[in-house]
Amino acid sequence: MKIAFFCWEFWPRLVGGLGTYATEMTRKYVELGHEVTVFTLNGGNYQTREFWNNIEIHRPMILDCSKIFPLFVREDLKKWGHHLKFFSDIFSYNYLSASKFLNHLIKKEGRKFDIISFHDWLSGFAGVILKNNTKMPAVFHIHSVEEQRCMGGGSEVVKEIERESAKAADKIITVSYSMKDFLISLGYPREKINVVYNGIDTEKYSLKNVNWSIVEDLRKRYRIGDEKVVLFIGRLTWVKGIFNLVRAIPLVLEKHKNVKFLILGKGENYTDLLHLAQSLNIMKNTEIRSEWVDENERIAHYALADVCVFPSISEPFGIVSLEAMAMEKPVVVGARGVSGLREQVIPNGENRCGVHVNGEDPNDIAWGINVVLDNLEEAKKWGKNGRKRVLENFSLEKVAKETLQVYESLL
Ligand code: NHF
Numbered sequence: 001m002k003i004a005f006f007c008w009e010f011w012p013r014l015v016g017g018l019g020t021y022a023t024e025m026t027r028k029y030v031e032l033g034h035e036v037t038v039f040t041l042n043g044g045n046y047q048t049r050e051f052w053n054n055i056e057i058h059r060p061m062i063l064d065c066s067k068i069f070p071l072f073v074r075e076d077l078k079k080w081g082h083h084l085k086f087f088s089d090i091f092s093y094n095y096l097s098a099s100k101f102l103n104h105l106i107k108k109e110g111r112k113f114d115i116i117s118f119h120d121w122l123s124g125f126a127g128v129i130l131k132n133n134t135k136m137p138a139v140f141h142i143h144s145v146e147e148q149r150c151m152g153g154g155s156e157v158v159k160e161i162e163r164e165s166a167k168a169a170d171k172i173i174t175v176s177y178s179m180k181d182f183l184i185s186l187g188y189p190r191e192k193i194n195v196v197y198n199g200i201d202t203e204k205y206s207l208k209n210v211n212w213s214i215v216e217d218l219r220k221r222y223r224i225g226d227e228k229v230v231l232f233i234g235r236l237t238w239v240k241g242i243f244n245l246v247r248a249i250p251l252v253l254e255k256h257k258n259v260k261f262l263i264l265g266k267g268e269n270y271t272d273l274l275h276l277a278q279s280l281n282i283m284k285n286t287e288i289r290s291e292w293v294d295e296n297e298r299i300a301h302y303a304l305a306d307v308c309v310f311p312s313i314s315e316p317f318g319i320v321s322l323e324a325m326a327m328e329k330p331v332v333v334g335a336r337g338v339s340g341l342r343e344q345v346i347p348n349g350e351n352r353c354g355v356h357v358n359g360e361d362p363n364d365i366a367w368g369i370n371v372v373l374d375n376l377e378e379a380k381k382w383g384k385n386g387r388k389r390v391l392e393n394f395s396l397e398k399v400a401k402e403t404l405q406v407y408e409s410l411l
Contacts, residue, residue, distance in 0.1 A: 001114045001407060002035045004101055006123035008093060010040035010057065016235050017319040018119065018143050021198050028400040030054045037105070037113070039097035039126065041089065060096035062089055076156045094125035101126075102133060115407045119143060121158050124165035131168040137410035140169035142179065144316045147186055148338045149239060151314055166192070170410050173403060175317035176340030194406050197340070198317045199399030202391055205299060205326035214300035222287050224304070227260040228376070230369055231305035231329075233298065233320050236267030236290060241311030241334050241359035246273060248311075249282045251366035256373045263288045264301060302327035307372040307379065311359035314338045321345060322394050325353055325386030330379040332368040334359030346389065353386035 005026055009019030026036045030053065042048070042059040050057050066085035070078055077084060105111045116138040118127035124140070131138050145162050146154035166172055166183075172192045174180055184190050203209065218224075230252070234240045242263065249261050263273070263286070270290040277286050293301075302308065308324035309332040317340035324331050325344070333341035335356035347356040357368035372379045 001404070001411070002112060003029060003037070003407070004113045004116050005036055005038045006040075006094075006097060006116070006118040006126045007038065008041045008090060008119075008122040010038055011052065013041070013043055013046065017198070017317065020319055021143070022119065024199070024201060024396055025400055025403070026055050027053050028396045029404065032397075032400060032404070034404070037101075039093075039101060039123075041093040043089070058097065058100055060093065060100055062092035062096060064088075065092060074157060080155070090122055091125060094123060095129070097123075098126040098129040098133075102130065106134075114411055115139065117141065117407070118165070118169075121146070121161040121165060124161045127165050128161075128168045137170045137407075138168065139171045139173055139407060139410070140165045142166070142172055142174040142183065142316075144179075145183065145186070148179070148182060148314050148316065151239065163188075171406055173406055176338075176343050178338050178340055178343060179316045182338045196402045196406065197343075197394055197399055198319050198322065199394045199396040200319060200322045200326055200390065201396055202326050202387075204295070205302070205323045205390075206387075207303065207328055210299060210303040211296055212303070214297055215303050218297075218300055218304055222260065222262060224260050227258050227285075228256065228306045228373060229304055230259060230261045230373075231301055231308045231324075232261075232263045232265070232310065233301060233308070233323075234265045234310060236263075236265045236270045236273055238269055239313050240267075240315075241313050241365070242269065242273055243276060244313075244359060244362045244365055245309060245311050246277050246280065246282070246286070247362035248365035248369065249277070249286060250280055251362060252369050252373070253282065253285060255370055259285060259373065261286045262301065262305070264291075264293065264298075266290050266292055298323075299327070302329060305329055306376065307332060307369060309365070309369060310334065310341060311357060311365045311368075312339065312341060313359045316340050318344070322390055325383075326390045328380075328383035328387045330354050330372050330382040331386065332357055332365070332372060336360065344389075344394070346385070351385050351389065353382050353389055 007022040009015045011023040029036050037056045039058045046059050065088040069088040119141045146158045173194050173196050180193050308329045310321050312334040331354035333345050335342035336358045345354045355368040355371050358364040
């Protein structure tokens with residue numbers, strides 16, 4: 001198949017799980033013999049057209065429209081203040097990408113494509129515009145929606161773009177059954193929705209692929225001696241449950257004194273999180289590092305950990321927990337509400353890989369971490385079960401093939 005892939009995040013400009021997903025999946029499609037043309041946000045001085053790992057990437061140069069947008073957009077968007085620039089950048093990326101695809105690649109260069117794959121509202125404009133201007137089949141991938149990201153609040157405009165994208169698309173793919181149920185409860189068309197989980201590269205995320213000298217450097221950097229290490233990796237934003245995680249730290253320390261908490265990630269709540277940790281007087285046992293680290297260093301962080309905790313309040317899928325499981329680590333995950341994590345992690349029985357907690361409750365998070373710290377020998381088996389589960393159910397190959405089947409069903 002010739003796939004046109006619209007996703008605002010893509011290598012090398014990654015923001016979160018979506019960018020990781022897009023980069024890994026498109027590589028897999030190419031490996032399986034398909035042709036992929038990616039359209040992504042430039043957001044800097046990246047090349048406007050390049051080939052990387054046999055993937056053709058287009059990054060149209062956007063122009064700053066932030067002064068003109070407030071003159072005609074709805075009140076809802078005006079409330080975004082300086083963030084309106086983000087909206088206008090996203091719109092420009094979408095419009096220019098749709099135009100490049102249709103006017104240049106198809107009409108001028110005579111190229112043929114089989115399917116349009118577009119991801120979240122951030123590429124929704126392009127998906128809807130192209131559905132209006134071509135007869136091509138299109139699949140809308142929903143990695144998250146405004147009602148779930150903002151837990152009830154959020155922007156009406158974004159919600160409408162999401163719904164319009166769902167309406168325009170021939171099929172929808174979302175990342176967990178929990179998300180599918182949630183979308184149906186919001187009135188999304190049940191018959192269009194398919195579930196395909198995310199996957200990861202299990203060769204890369206493997207204890208066999210650890211650079212142990214980086215692990216040693218990290219031990220020095222964080223001053224870790226014989227302490228047990230509890231690790232969080234992810235965007236530092238409240239919906240990931242990070243404030244409750246920090247509130248849980250003193251409760252864990254009451255029971256287990258010799259523990260170091262590592263929190264790694266970037267996000268708009270970093271400063272507030274740091275202040276909270278300082279006010280709880282836990283900095284001796286806590287490291288909050290707000291920095292983008294490369295993949296090898298991320299893998300080294302997993303290798304360093306005794307337990308990984310992702311206490312999201314709402315999480316469509318949560319790739320980090322797959323990464324931790326592939327690295328044979330027991331995981332403590334937020335399992336309440338919309339939670340793909342709940343579907344990844346088996347919490348009991350022979351195949352147990354970790355603990356389910358309520359990410360809204362610091363007591364419950366502390367309980368979950370303590371369950372692992374109280375049973376560290378047993379938890380090594382949970383880690384091994386986790387890797388086995390990822391290998392069997394969440395390999396890139398499996399996930400790519402399932403996605404491609406949905407695409408093929410439209411041809
Ligand atoms: O893993 C990629 C990612 C998900 O739960 C994550 C999310 C955004 O919120 O599908 O998309």
